[in-house]
Amino acid sequence: MSIFRELLNPALVRELERELNTDVLLFGFDGFTYFGNLQAIDDCRIAILSPAIEAESSNVEILTPGGELVEVKFARVDLWQLVGKGTSIVSDPIHCSPPSGPVVLQQLGQDAERQESSDLIRWLLRQLGDDVALTTLGGFLFEGTLSEIDDCLAILSVEDVFLPGTSSSISSDALRSVVVNLKALTSVSGSTS
Numbered sequence: 001m002s003i004f005r006e007l008l009n010p011a012l013v014r015e016l017e018r019e020l021n022t023d024v025l026l027f028g029f030d031g032f033t034y035f036g037n038l039q040a041i042d043d044c045r046i047a048i049l050s051p052a053i054e055a056e057s058s059n060v061e062i063l064t065p066g067g068e069l070v071e072v073k074f075a076r077v078d079l080w081q082l083v084g085k086g087t088s089i090v091s092d093p094i095h096c097s098p099p100s101g102p103v104v105l106q107q108l109g110q111d112a113e114r115q116e117s118s119d120l121i122r123w124l125l126r127q128l129g130d131d132v133a134l135t136t137l138g139g140f141l142f143e144g145t146l147s148e149i150d151d152c153l154a155i156l157s158v159e160d161v162f163l164p165g166t167s168s169s170i171s172s173d174a175l176r177s178v179v180v181n182l183k184a185l186t187s188v189s190g191s192t193s
Contacts, residue, residue: 003029004029004078004080004081005080006183007029007080007081007082007083007137007181007183007184008079008080008183009082009151009152009153009181009182009183010044010151011150011151011152011153012079012082012085012153012179012181013041013044013079015085015153015179016038016041016047016079016085017041019038019085019087020038020039020040020041021037021038021039022037022038022087022089023035023036023037023038023052023053023054023055023089024036024037024038024047024049024085024086024087024089025085025086025087025089025093025161025170025175025178026047026049026077026082026084026085026086027082027083027084027085027086027136027138027140027161028077028078028081028082028083028138029081029082029083029137029138029184030065030081030138031064031065031138031139031140031163031164031165032062032063032064032065033062033063033094033163034049034060034061034062034075034077035052035055035060035061035062035063035089035092035093035094036049036050036051036052036055036060036061036074036075037049037050037051037052037053041079042076044079045078045079045080046076046077046078046079047076047077047079048074048075048076049074049075049076049077050074051073051074052089052092054089054090054091054092055092055094055095056092056095057071057092057095059071059072059073060072060073060074060075061092061094061095062075063094063163064165065138065139065163065164065165066165067163067165067166069094082181083136083137083138083140083180083181083184084136084140084142084178084179084180084181084184085178085179086158086161086170086175086177086178087175087176087177087178087179088175088176088177089174089175089176090173090174090175090176091173091174092174093161093170093174093175094170120182120185120186120187120188121149121152121182121185123188124146124149124154124182124185124188125149127146127188127190128146128147128148128149129145129146129147130145130146130190131143131144131145131146131159131190132144132145132146132156132188132189132190133187133188133189133190134154134156134180134185134187134188134189135185135186135187135189136180136181136184136185136186137184137186138164138184139163139164139165140161140162140163140164141160141161141162142156142158142161142178142180143156143158143159143160143161143162143169144156144157144158144159144160144172144177144178145157145159149182152181152182152183153179153180153181153182154179154180154182154185155177155178155179155180156177156178156180157172157176157177158170158171158172158175158176158177158178159171159172160172161175161178
């Protein structure tokens with residue numbers, strides 16, 4: 001079975017279908033972050049993005065895992081590789097948080113070995129209402145208050161989202177909430193702040 005079939009989360013696709021014509025951040029398994037306005041979902045597989053309303057640019061913004069910003073006129077993103085999405089965009093989260101160099105990884109209190117996601121989800125269920133830090137495949141760290149777990153999705157009120165390859169974060173000043181694909185979960189920790 002391919003990693004993409006394992007990461008496929010139909011609940012996350014349904015969540016995105018409710019976000020049509022709104023600005024979204026899409027976090028990919030490959031470490032790429034996409035910021036644009038969700039125009040359509042094609043065949044329950046591809047998200048079609050146009051330039052975001054809140055963008056400081058007139059293009060779709062793509063942040064590479066190394067922190068390089070690429071701008072394109074539109075983007076088609078494979079939904080089967082998503083580890084999370086950001087919603088309730090207040091201002092351009094990519095331009096508000098320019099990359100500032102390589103990440104210095106902090107100890108998050110978890111073993112270095114990958115555990116089964118179901119074991120991690122059981123731990124996470126005990127932390128509803130708490131400040132948590134979740135890491136996923138692709139190198140993302142989502143930090144905030146855990147408000148809900150449903151259909152292999154965790155919903156957090158954002159404090160910070162750390163992107164792979166950078167030491168800066170997207171904060172709650174630009175992004176209010178994220179939905180994390182728990183099939184891509186690699187660690188669950190108490191908040192680092």
